[in-house]
Amino acid sequence: MTADRITLKGLRARGRHGVLPAERELGQEFVIDATLFLDTRPAADTDDVTRTVHYGELAQDLTKVVEGEPVNLIETLAERLAELCLASEVVQAAEITVHKPSAPIPLPFDDVAVTILRSRA
Template identity: 40%
Template sequence: MDSILLRNMTFYGYHGAFPEEKAMGQRFVVSLELYLDLGPAGASDQLGDTVNYAAVYEDVRQVMEGPAYNLLERVAQRIAEEVLARHPRLQGIRVEIEKPSVPIPGAIEAVRVAMERWRPGGSAGQRTRR
């Protein structure tokens, strides 16, 4: 399975379970792996034969900077839903969201949620881990 990676996109948002997270906001780091067949674009050299990653970035930005959610799990799910809905060439997506400023009384660098979502009949079992 071919893929396009968008790594370490940084946004400021108001997601979190605690009132102070919703009031003050914080930085989030999002990475995506978009699964699709890149053969047609490799042969044609035409943007219409792949996924426009500038448009994908904008889809992610709208979710991250839009209405606040309590859980990173929900934010990741919304990103997966939006991107898959808007880009029919995609067979699947992996979303990773990192919260570097975790309100935990202890030493922790960050918390990260990762999820994969596939279209019905997608090739989840055929891809190899990088």
């Protein structure tokens, strides 16, 4: 895996993911961190955005997944986001963190998050 990375942190989107009926009905904010591992030299050598990952388009595509079809688990949501990232041929691996800061936990807490790392290999 290459050491080059493109990182998008703190992307906020509203979704209806969760196992409780209220989570599906009301929805809540999710925060996404995505780190993509790729060789950035072809883009740097040519100064050509088509030879890398356009992070603006990535943000829009990740948001569509979060706002899309509900799932029970943030693990499932993270998997879908990683699959989206790996759909780009230049991406060798993707690390995705899904934060659920408003998770239905009846105690004080800062965050709940699931982080996964997926690669082509």
